[in-house]
Amino acid sequence: MKTLKIASMLAASVALPLTASATELEVTHWWTSGGEAAAVAELAKAFDASGDKWIDGAIAGGGGTARPIMISRITGGDPMGATQFNHGQQALELVEAGLMLDLTDVAEANNWKDIVYPPSLLDACTVDGKIYCAPVNIHSPEWLWLSNKVYEDLGIPVPTNWNEFVASAPQVDAAGKIPLALGNQPWQSNLAFGAMQIAVAGLDAWKAVNVDKNMDVAAGAEYAAVFQAAADARELARKSTVQDWNQATNLVITDQAAGQIMGDWAQGEFQVAGEVAGKDYTCLLGLGLNEYISTGGDAFYFPKLDDPEKEAAQKRLAAQLVSPEVQVAFNLKKGSLPIRGDIDLAAANDCMKKGLEVLAGGNIVPSGDMNWSPDVQKQNEDLMVEFWKSDMSPADAHAKWVENLKSGL
Ligand code: GAL
Numbered sequence: 001m002k003t004l005k006i007a008s009m010l011a012a013s014v015a016l017p018l019t020a021s022a023t024e025l026e027v028t029h030w031w032t033s034g035g036e037a038a039a040v041a042e043l044a045k046a047f048d049a050s051g052d053k054w055i056d057g058a059i060a061g062g063g064g065t066a067r068p069i070m071i072s073r074i075t076g077g078d079p080m081g082a083t084q085f086n087h088g089q090q091a092l093e094l095v096e097a098g099l100m101l102d103l104t105d106v107a108e109a110n111n112w113k114d115i116v117y118p119p120s121l122l123d124a125c126t127v128d129g130k131i132y133c134a135p136v137n138i139h140s141p142e143w144l145w146l147s148n149k150v151y152e153d154l155g156i157p158v159p160t161n162w163n164e165f166v167a168s169a170p171q172v173d174a175a176g177k178i179p180l181a182l183g184n185q186p187w188q189s190n191l192a193f194g195a196m197q198i199a200v201a202g203l204d205a206w207k208a209v210n211v212d213k214n215m216d217v218a219a220g221a222e223y224a225a226v227f228q229a230a231a232d233a234r235e236l237a238r239k240s241t242v243q244d245w246n247q248a249t250n251l252v253i254t255d256q257a258a259g260q261i262m263g264d265w266a267q268g269e270f271q272v273a274g275e276v277a278g279k280d281y282t283c284l285l286g287l288g289l290n291e292y293i294s295t296g297g298d299a300f301y302f303p304k305l306d307d308p309e310k311e312a313a314q315k316r317l318a319a320q321l322v323s324p325e326v327q328v329a330f331n332l333k334k335g336s337l338p339i340r341g342d343i344d345l346a347a348a349n350d351c352m353k354k355g356l357e358v359l360a361g362g363n364i365v366p367s368g369d370m371n372w373s374p375d376v377q378k379q380n381e382d383l384m385v386e387f388w389k390s391d392m393s394p395a396d397a398h399a400k401w402v403e404n405l406k407s408g409l
Pocket of ligand 1: 030031036062063086139245263265297298
């Protein structure tokens with residue numbers, strides 16, 4: 001604990017501005033739910049406390065709405081001081097166009113290469129050997145969140161995996177509850193499908209397709225089973241009519257729905273609502289079938305501003321986002337995992353502890369943002385929207401999905 005304090009004081013002193021005047025930086029992001037807002041407030045608090053000024057540029061409507069706005073501001077000559085993206089390929093074209101600030105000196109001065117774990121997080125920030133983003137968290141999307149009360153009221157045990165969840169759904173349905181809460185935004189059904197891939201197809205098939213790009217496996221039996229599971233999930237979500245992911249989480253929090261497939265950021269909502277992991281709700285990593293974490297996440301990128309004072313503040317913010325203090329404060333509120341293993345997360349709840357344990361054990365895979373281009377991901381999102389909102393057969397969806405993947409090879 002003592003070492004941690006000293007280390008973070010040192011980091012803070014390195015980050016302090018040389019002049020007393022506060023430099024304002026507008027920071028854009030899509031963190032607008034209760035839990036997300038609480039988490040981002042920790043970033044703002046730390047930046048302001050170190051002598052600069054965070055001007056919050058939250059964009060409502062989720063990443064799908066926010067990202068085009070962020071990108072067009074940067075390409076259109078109205079750049080912000082810093083912006084969230086999922087690290088991977090979302091900002092690649094901006095970097096390649098020379099619009100983003102090179103943070104290699106900050107990364108070297110603060111030893112990011114030795115600190116950031118897993119190293120793939122920093123690799124995803126690196127283009128041609130230079131570092132262009134400051135990773136802030138690992139977000140794992142493959143969780144099933146369950147309302148314990150729904151099952152207690154039915155007098156049946158809380159499911160321990162996806163198969164039990166599906167088997168219990170008719171009883172949930174008969175009791176007038178929604179078996180599976182799912183928001184209408186395209187990325188949410190895509191996320192649910194992604195979680196099913198590792199859970200149902202298993203790690204070997206997942207890797208063959210997503211890392212080795214083996215299209216025979218993509219078209220094969222393991223993935224046919226994934227599409228069948230998605231068809232089951234589609235039935236279970238028929239009664240869910242909400243739009244935003246946090247509205248769907250709220251259906252679980254208020255025991256109107258039995259479960260939701262969502263990323264670890266759902267934890268922030270349970271926390272804000274005062275719910276306790278293990279008591280009020282249950283979280284099943286890998287849908288309780290295969291406990292793997294895909295290590296994508298959020299990172300901040302800094303558009304070039306042609307203003308030395310702002311640039312210095314951008315670099316101070318970049319260093320601070322990775323610092324131990326900020327990593328602890330932010331991730332405890334967000335429900336995500338820190339990007340460094342050398343910090344004390346004793347205050348983590350049961351779900352976060354599970355994530356930390358799996359991460360430390362090395363059961364990790366790269367995220368979709370790192371494996372597939374935004375174009376392929378967009379095509380798959382569109383496919384998922386069509387599939388979840390129609391009676392498209394699992395076989396037809398499967399065939400179209402393989403075609404989409406092939407377009408990205
Ligand atoms: C993701 C983001 C997460 C989470 C989620 C829902 O793209 O990486 O941090 O907040 O969107 O808003």
